[in-house]
Amino acid sequence: MAQMTIAQALREAIREEMLRDERVFCIGEDIGVKGGFGGAFTVTLGLSDEFGHERILDTPISEAMIAGVAAGAALAGMRPIADVQYGDFLFNMMDQLANQAAKLRYMSGGTLAVPMVMRAPVGATARGSQHAQSLEAFFTHVPGLKVVCPSTAYDAKGLLKSAVRDDNPVIFFEHKLLYGSKGARQEKGAVSAVSEVPDEEYLVPIGQGAVRREGRDVTIVANLLMVYKAMNAAETLAQEGIEVEVIDPRTLVPLDKPLILDSVRKTGRMVIVEEDNLTNGWGAEVAALVADEAFEWLDGPIKRVAAPDVPPPFAPPLERAYVPTEAQIIAAVKSTL
Amino acid sequence: MAQMTIAQALREAIREEMLRDERVFCIGEDIGVKGGFGGAFTVTLGLSDEFGHERILDTPISEAMIAGVAAGAALAGMRPIADVQYGDFLFNMMDQLANQAAKLRYMSGGTLAVPMVMRAPVGATARGSQHAQSLEAFFTHVPGLKVVCPSTAYDAKGLLKSAVRDDNPVIFFEHKLLYGSKGARQEKGAVSAVSEVPDEEYLVPIGQGAVRREGRDVTIVANLLMVYKAMNAAETLAQEGIEVEVIDPRTLVPLDKPLILDSVRKTGRMVIVEEDNLTNGWGAEVAALVADEAFEWLDGPIKRVAAPDVPPPFAPPLERAYVPTEAQIIAAVKSTL
Amino acid sequence: MSDAPATAAPTTAAYSPQQLVNLYRMMQLIRRFEITCNELYMQGKIPSTLHLCTGQEAVPTGVSFHLRASDYVFGTHRPHGHALAKGVRAEHILAELYGKATGSCKGKGGSMHVGDMAVSMPPAIAIVGGNVPLAAGTALAQKMRRLDDVTVCYFGEGAANEGAWHEAVNAAALWSLPVIFVCENNLYAASTPFETAFRVRHVADRADAYGMPSEIVDGNAVLDVVAAAGRAVARARAGEGPTMLECLTYRQAGHSRSDPRTYRTKEEEAEWAERDPIARFTALLLADGRVTQGDIDAASAAVEDEIAAAIAFAESSPEPDPADALTDVFKD
Amino acid sequence: MSDAPATAAPTTAAYSPQQLVNLYRMMQLIRRFEITCNELYMQGKIPSTLHLCTGQEAVPTGVSFHLRASDYVFGTHRPHGHALAKGVRAEHILAELYGKATGSCKGKGGSMHVGDMAVSMPPAIAIVGGNVPLAAGTALAQKMRRLDDVTVCYFGEGAANEGAWHEAVNAAALWSLPVIFVCENNLYAASTPFETAFRVRHVADRADAYGMPSEIVDGNAVLDVVAAAGRAVARARAGEGPTMLECLTYRQAGHSRSDPRTYRTKEEEAEWAERDPIARFTALLLADGRVTQGDIDAASAAVEDEIAAAIAFAESSPEPDPADALTDVFKD
Ligand SMILES: Cc1ncc(C[n+]2csc(CCOP(=O)(O)OP(=O)(O)O)c2C)c(N)n1
Ligand SMILES: Cc1ncc(C[n+]2csc(CCOP(=O)(O)OP(=O)(O)O)c2C)c(N)n1
Ligand SMILES: [Mg+2]
Numbered sequence A, B: 001m002a003q004m005t006i007a008q009a010l011r012e013a014i015r016e017e018m019l020r021d022e023r024v025f026c027i028g029e030d031i032g033v034k035g036g037f038g039g040a041f042t043v044t045l046g047l048s049d050e051f052g053h054e055r056i057l058d059t060p061i062s063e064a065m066i067a068g069v070a071a072g073a074a075l076a077g078m079r080p081i082a083d084v085q086y087g088d089f090l091f092n093m094m095d096q097l098a099n100q101a102a103k104l105r106y107m108s109g110g111t112l113a114v115p116m117v118m119r120a121p122v123g124a125t126a127r128g129s130q131h132a133q134s135l136e137a138f139f140t141h142v143p144g145l146k147v148v149c150p151s152t153a154y155d156a157k158g159l160l161k162s163a164v165r166d167d168n169p170v171i172f173f174e175h176k177l178l179y180g181s182k183g184a185r186q187e188k189g190a191v192s193a194v195s196e197v198p199d200e201e202y203l204v205p206i207g208q209g210a211v212r213r214e215g216r217d218v219t220i221v222a223n224l225l226m227v228y229k230a231m232n233a234a235e236t237l238a239q240e241g242i243e244v245e246v247i248d249p250r251t252l253v254p255l256d257k258p259l260i261l262d263s264v265r266k267t268g269r270m271v272i273v274e275e276d277n278l279t280n281g282w283g284a285e286v287a288a289l290v291a292d293e294a295f296e297w298l299d300g301p302i303k304r305v306a307a308p309d310v311p312p313p314f315a316p317p318l319e320r321a322y323v324p325t326e327a328q329i330i331a332a333v334k335s336t337l
Numbered sequence C, D: 001m002s003d004a005p006a007t008a009a010p011t012t013a014a015y016s017p018q019q020l021v022n023l024y025r026m027m028q029l030i031r032r033f034e035i036t037c038n039e040l041y042m043q044g045k046i047p048s049t050l051h052l053c054t055g056q057e058a059v060p061t062g063v064s065f066h067l068r069a070s071d072y073v074f075g076t077h078r079p080h081g082h083a084l085a086k087g088v089r090a091e092h093i094l095a096e097l098y099g100k101a102t103g104s105c106k107g108k109g110g111s112m113h114v115g116d117m118a119v120s121m122p123p124a125i126a127i128v129g130g131n132v133p134l135a136a137g138t139a140l141a142q143k144m145r146r147l148d149d150v151t152v153c154y155f156g157e158g159a160a161n162e163g164a165w166h167e168a169v170n171a172a173a174l175w176s177l178p179v180i181f182v183c184e185n186n187l188y189a190a191s192t193p194f195e196t197a198f199r200v201r202h203v204a205d206r207a208d209a210y211g212m213p214s215e216i217v218d219g220n221a222v223l224d225v226v227a228a229a230g231r232a233v234a235r236a237r238a239g240e241g242p243t244m245l246e247c248l249t250y251r252q253a254g255h256s257r258s259d260p261r262t263y264r265t266k267e268e269e270a271e272w273a274e275r276d277p278i279a280r281f282t283a284l285l286l287a288d289g290r291v292t293q294g295d296i297d298a299a300s301a302a303v304e305d306e307i308a309a310a311i312a313f314a315e316s317s318p319e320p321d322p323a324d325a326l327t328d329v330f331k332d
């Protein structure tokens, strides 16, 4: 057992998969340059020393190329792990992800596969509107893509290994404030997502959520950074006698519907917490799911706590008004009772 | 009063706005070429003869440029109407729309405006996976963009004129089967969206939905082609004594929430119909809205009828299994009772 | 560097009579396939739309002369010729156009996405320029796997203004990937003339901007294409990196389905009809003498049989089960 | 066409002493502003991250020599110098970096998005290459409105591999738009050396691929930049279309915040320190004699006052009201 940050856990996952399978390689900007950063958040730091620059492939600043090359290499027998420095830049590769990688297998009548992973950091960190978005919902809406969003080091390692072994394109979201990146890449306001990581190999299956806290009164579904805020809110509410069940879906596509539905059938009340913008965030889909399949068990309105429908602002006081807070979560939970 | 197809109505709207305001111009691929098509669906046919090739500007095949040039020209005092041949290609310009056009005003602290219209045809028409998607939800999720989706010629003209005069970026979705395009550009399986269009000028305000049919039992919210399928379904259901209220939101951002909520408060039952893929389609947002703000009035589960989570298939029998049908709408309505 | 097309009359000497007949046969197959598709489309047997490559047959024919089944080929929205030349069977393409379960993509792809992984042709990409990053990707895989296979990426001249094209061409040059970028410059992108989209005279002029060698080729002279493609494929197999070939040609048909073609002149069409690749090659062969009219007639007859068989196959094939609309999204 | 930088020692003769002092003053202002930002950042007074342009001051200084308030300028993620040179006031930039309500973007933009519409500078764009289509757009508007204003689009050499850059540069050339594309080639994109991303030797080599004139300029010689930018701006105002200027320079600081810069050598840094644009220009001025040490000291002192005032302004300014997070999305 070792204590690891998410950045370390992801690095370990990549190392192990590259050692296990020579078809696995990394492609992205500034990921392997000698004396460089190991990507924007140090995840690949040191790997080019171990695996060389062909398997830790530094690219020009060309996101559409990165995604398309990963998809092409994947259909030709490789297992690329592609890296984008900030999730916001996924928009630059949207066609290659949504029109190509996601559709190729289907258009081919199931005669090819695109086993690629697209890693993308999300979350607001006082960098302003173009380095801060949470983009899960743009990809949960694309048939043919799987969407993963780990919130602990344990899950990050186990899910990345599963993503690498998955025969389909996987969009892998990582939260900047959860990396636990050290040194030059340390983040203000970071939350520790350090967890025990077994020495022996393990996988976390894609499609299985986790109950982070059991409770009988209200179900909260939250991902990434919001898991921690939800847990804190649950703690506070417990002192008032309100027992909240906190579910971390861990993957959004495929979504662990039974876990969520069973919880709501138990509690009868539901709050969804996401850093994504409210309108058409992934929380809307969870709400729609529950309003259909668990309607009879609902005892109150389904509440969503999300970023407002504005671009991420820069100034800290504005950003604090943008990112969902524990106070908002607590209020939402109470409004369902 | 004249009978017009949507293609004619859009052309008239563009003509009138270009005559009214010299800042208005069109930019896109194959929109003004002499002897050409007038865009993929004839909407701008003939306009370059009237306005010249500077104001009906043909471009290289460069979608990111088209969107970015439109946004740049807009912030510098022009009022561009940009054209993409198929909505699926919006992914090629996603960064310019979602990171630039949508965020520029906010990032500037409200000191500039981006009055542009981005026109995009959607809908499955046996062209296969890359010329068929309905993409509304990718844009309803972008703060800073307005999203419009007319289903009649009257609305198409009035809404496009409003979009041109709006000081913000507007994504304007048009359904291929509703254009009523003639000659070489006629579409198999087209539905007539011809309507009476007044000779005198009028506007349809962005943000106002329309009740297409009143009913007391179930509320259906449907857009574009699905409005027609919902109306047919309502007709059939009426014969069985089920009175459906059909609401065409006409614009998705801003959404006419009062109209939808009031209807559900009246009927207590809700079905959403969209050609967009189910998971995280715009219907999910409408469902989430109702499950929160009209929960107490709901007498049954909220049902969604949408395309399944697969890319649009080519073969007609497969495409028929992809596009929502009247039978599915009828079944969904009954399942809420 | 890019020069004007080699004007020296191409010589047949380097090729066996059988090879020459095969080149004729493939061009004729593509021509007849496209004309037949158009007829079937007009009869309403093929849904939606079609992008035909009549007049451009020499390009994929000449390129595929050098390809193996394991070499990848990426087609465009105008892919029938790319597919036939790569060895996708006419019956499987036609069945795909009909939307039949026996199509090379089970009817899920359609005309704009024909391909067949059995001969290493992924579905053609109908997003203009969208196939270029994918092609760089398969070429990267070929290089990393130390194969001496290559990737061919076809694109129309209009695609050279897409951002994805730029990014991927640069990467291919940078990494010396075994890919051949084959530009089918047919002077128009839909209705848009070359000069409306480019200030430079040639797409090949852009290869210099990436440090990539290029050639401008008479795309209606199949032996010129064979020769230029031979050099490019040899470089790629030898690990010497990518080449851009700009093949000057002309689309005899409309851009798609019933395009009236009023954006170009009848004179221009007539000029290019003069340069019809099949007629020119036939004349060359007969002048050359090693291939006889009889050989050509036999090849043409074989093509007619193949087309007839393809139609019979497509029409007798079953439609896909509607339930199949939900399959082939994810691989488990 | 693109040649090596003019090696002929730039002459001051063409400029008045006041103009020369102003050039010094602006470079010094940018330098001291950046160094001060770094100190304030280290003190935790500026949130998040910073991209400083120390060493690159001559480029925006030389370009802006020719600009009016109504000319548009688009900055990059490294925009402080672009903004100061365009005339955005130091106090408004610094307040923006502090995230104060008095910032040039009301604190909503931050360091990577400084701009000020009062001097026609939209928020800088932090999506590499993302500002290029926008710049082509403002230039198109200037052309359609028959103004003789121009647009300047700054970009780092790394941006030249973005698809948006390609699409927009082509359109600007095609339509003869009044835009000057100013490449700040500082040899690195974050940690990535030029050769890791390009097979060609110069970004300017790419201008040919669009039929656009270009010049390679010594970006650390402010008068060379002034001269080249003068030619480009004149062409643009005269309706003769865009120009690409590749300014060879070097980022003395790290890429962003506390970058250890271990991907480049101390020797290389030392070489470029020798070519410091401010030191070189100062030496030139003093050798030339028309500007005295006294003039320079006075300008430097004025800069210190401006910086001190900017700090005082930023620190004494109010934070934005959290409720303002919800405003400025749509214009009604
Ligand atoms: C990204 C994208 N933009 C626009 C289109 C619509 N479109 C289909 S074919 C075509 C013209 C392509 O011209 P070219 O690349 O020269 O190929 P050609 O049709 O001449 O073979 C266009 C604009 C598309 N399919 N994809
Ligand atoms: C589209 C996009 N990709 C990646 C990044 C991350 N990034 C920020 S600056 C930078 C390097 C830019 O290098 P260059 O263009 O040469 O400008 P410089 O930093 O050298 O001034 C990168 C990769 C980004 N901001 N946008
Ligand atoms: Mg063409």
Ligand SMILES: [Mg+2]
Pocket: D156, D157, D158, D184, D185, D186, D187, D188, D189, D190
């Ligand atoms: Mg640089």
